[in-house]
Amino acid sequence: MAANDAPKKVAIITTIYRYLSHAQHMGDRLLEGYPQNGKWHKPNVKVVSLYVDQKPEGDQSAARANEYGFQVYPTIAGALCLGGDKLAVDAVMIIGEHGDYPHNEKGQVLYPRHEFFKQCVEVFEKSGRVVPVYNDKHLSYSFEKAKWMVDTAHRMKFPMLAGSSLPVTWRLPDVEIPLGSDIKSALMVGVGGSDPMDYHALEAMQCMIERRRGGETGVKSVQMIEGDAVWRAGAEGRYRTDLLISALSRSDTPQGLTLEDGRTQNLVATGQLQKLVAKPAAYFIEHNDGLKTTLLMLNGAIKDYCFAADVRGVGNVSTQFLLTPVPNVTYSACLVGKIEEMFVTGKAPYPVERTLIVSGMLESCLDSRLKGQTRLETPHLNVRYQAPVKSQHARS
Numbered sequence: 373m374a375a376n377d378a379p380k381k382v383a384i385i386t387t388i389y390r391y392l393s394h395a396q397h398m399g400d401r402l403l404e405g406y407p408q409n410g411k412w413h414k415p416n417v418k419v420v421s422l423y424v425d426q427k428p429e430g431d432q433s434a435a436r437a438n439e440y441g442f443q444v445y446p447t448i449a450g451a452l453c454l455g456g457d458k459l460a461v462d463a464v465m466i467i468g469e470h471g472d473y474p475h476n477e478k479g480q481v482l483y484p485r486h487e488f489f490k491q492c493v494e495v496f497e498k499s500g501r502v503v504p505v506y507n508d509k510h511l512s513y514s515f516e517k518a519k520w521m522v523d524t525a526h527r528m529k530f531p532m533l534a535g536s537s538l539p540v541t542w543r544l545p546d547v548e549i550p551l552g553s554d555i556k557s558a559l560m561v562g563v564g565g566s567d568p569m570d571y572h573a574l575e576a577m578q579c580m581i582e583r584r585r586g587g588e589t590g591v592k593s594v595q596m597i598e599g600d601a602v603w604r605a606g607a608e609g610r611y612r613t614d615l616l617i618s619a620l621s622r623s624d625t626p627q628g629l630t631l632e633d634g635r636t637q638n639l640v641a642t643g644q645l646q647k648l649v650a651k652p653a654a655y656f657i658e659h660n661d662g663l664k665t666t667l668l669m670l671n672g673a674i675k676d677y678c679f680a681a682d683v684r685g686v687g688n689v690s691t692q693f694l695l696t697p698v699p700n701v702t703y704s705a706c707l708v709g710k711i712e713e714m715f716v717t718g719k720a721p722y723p724v725e726r727t728l729i730v731s732g733m734l735e736s737c738l739d740s741r742l743k744g745q746t747r748l749e750t751p752h753l754n755v756r757y758q759a760p761v762k763s764q765h766a767r768s
Contacts, residue, residue, distance in 0.1 A: 374719065376758050379418040380462040380715045389422065390430040394469040394508050397704040398711070400464075403440050404655050409768050415712045420461060423451040423483065426471045438680045448491040453483035453736055459499035462532050463715040464492050467508040469568075476513070478738040480567045485510075485761035486517040488638045493524055502530035504718060506711045507727075509536050510571050515732035517731035525548055533711060536676060536729035538572050539579035540764050541703035542694040544622065548583075548763045554684035555584040558665045559615040561623075561678045566669075566738065570655065573667050581665060582726060588658040591729065591753035596737040597745045602652040602668070610656065611666040615688065616631040616640055618680035630697045638763040640675055648672040655737045656747075660754070706766045721764050725757035 382402060385397035391616050399422075403677070405414040420446045424433045437444045445451040454460040462738035471680065475481055485507055485599055496502045525532035533661035558581050562573025582588045597605060597751035606613060617640050628644045631637050639645040648670075680690035696702045700703070714720050732753045 377416065377632075379416050381420045381460070382417050382463045382465060382628065382715065383423070383461040383464045384419060384467065385448055385451060385467065385492065386467040387425045387473070387483060388428060388431070389424050389433040389436065390428065390470075391432065392698060395467045396432060396611055397426075397701055398465065398467060398508070399436070399710050400431060401705055401708040402712070404454055406474050406708055407702060408450070408709055410703065411423075413709075415708075417463070417712060417715055421445055421451040421454055422447050423548045428472070449495050449688045452492060452495045452704045453499075459495050459501050459503065461503060463503050463717070464505045465508075465711065466492070466505065471510055471763045476673060476740055478567075478735070479512075480513040480735070480738065482513055486512040486514070486521060489524075491622055493528070495711050496528060496530070499634050502528050504533070504714050504720075505713065507532070507534040509534070510575075510731040510734065511727055512731060513567075513735065515544040515728075515735050518728055518731040522724055524725065525724065530764060531718055531720045532724045533714050533722075534724050535575055537703045537707040538576040538693045538695075538699075539557060539722070540706040540725075540766060542706075542766045543691040544624075544694050545691055545692045546765075546767060547680065547689055548765075549580055549683060549689060550686075551583050551759060551761060552585045553583060555581055555663060556682040556684055558663070558679070559611055559619055560665070560670050560683040561616070561619045561674065562667060562674055563671050563677070564669070564712065566653070567734070570653075570667065570669055570736050570737075571730065573669065573677055573735055575668060575727070577665060577679055577725055577766075579680060579731050579759075580679055581663065582757070583763070584661075584663065588725070588756060590755050591657060592660050592751050593747055593749050594733060595656045595745065595747040596653065596740040597656075598653045598741065601745070602654045603646055605654055611668070612682070613640060615680040615682065616668065617677040617689075618688045618690040620645075620674065621692050622680075623674040623676050624680040624692065627673055627675075638679045645670070645673055652680045653697055655733075657695060680722065695730040702767075722760045725755050727754040729753060729757075
């Protein structure tokens with residue numbers, strides 16, 4: 373897009389817009405700009421409308437609209453049509469994260485991402501025109517709804533991007549698994565609560581393993597276990613201790629003795645891991661091509677997200693997905709850069725199928741926990757796609 377081209381008109385559809393919400397992080401960057409490659413970047417987009425589903429204490433929507441000269445509409449259709457009866461924007465950003473929404477028996481927050489998307493599609497159909505759509509984080513708590521969203525985007529032929537910041541943030545060290553590699557085993561370590569944070573960890577692992585030979589082939593089965601069973605699974609060889617040590621070695625936030633007297637420590641070999649993690653959880657993913665991967669959620673041991681894999685001909689590859697501190701959370705700018713790229717070029721920089729399969733993995737793992745931590749066959753997760761030629765993570 374040439375520098376003198378008119379900015380793309382963007383509608384933001386969100387659950388809430390207040391300090392430190394996802395809408396504030398990403399919306400403000402479209403409004404004000406963001407750092408990119410050591411410079412201040414002013415995006416060639418213009419936020420022209422906003423829909424906010426809830427306005428709790430601290431709501432910033434009216435203040436932002438007044439400051440930047442756009443309108444907050446009472447309906448999604450109104451935001452997309454700028455109060456008229458036809459689509460009047462060039463792109464849509466859907467952010468269904470944060471806010472007061474119910475939980476289901478699996479522990480998932482029932483954010484209305486699918487419902488927001490469906491209302492946008494209805495405007496597209498009525499107007500006879502489509503525009504690019506970004507959906508924040510996972511597509512839906514329901515794989516069935518998520519698949520409908522992706523299938524609809526393909527059917528109606530509009531670009532779609534989804535997911536979180538982890539796949540596009542900086543990596544410490546900056547590693548990229550060569551496309552077409554033979555990945556023998558992979559393991560991810562994450563932290564945080566189930567549903568919102570384990571999604572981040574699964575997606576970070578997926579952006580690494582999708583680069584294996586043949587691309588992503590779908591998921592054959594999943595199992596989620598918790599408590600002491602996690603440590604027994606490690607002793608029995610269900611996940612590789614050397615990969616766990618490799619991943620933990622990339623952490624900048626080891627807890628326990630490091631905080632007490634500054635000593636460096638191998639959390640696994642010293643037995644500190646079991647002492648620090650009161651409620652471990654393991655997510656076992658078996659892919660259709662035979663690859664087996666593990667996510668370990670280890671609250672209490674570290675505070676960052678780290679990955680390790682055994683790549684044939686290379687050996688152990690490990691890295692930390694860098695998450696910079698609040699309030700700037702600069703890694704969010706990395707994601708906004710990819711969103712802007714799609715809005716401006718009309719092409720998604722990486723496949724939305726990555727988010728689709730991770731959405732399905734997470735739901736199925738939570739089903740496994742609900743059903744007594746049993747192994748579940750997942751023929752519905754037959755999602756196939758190829759990774760982009762180059763990883764899309766930040767490098768400078």
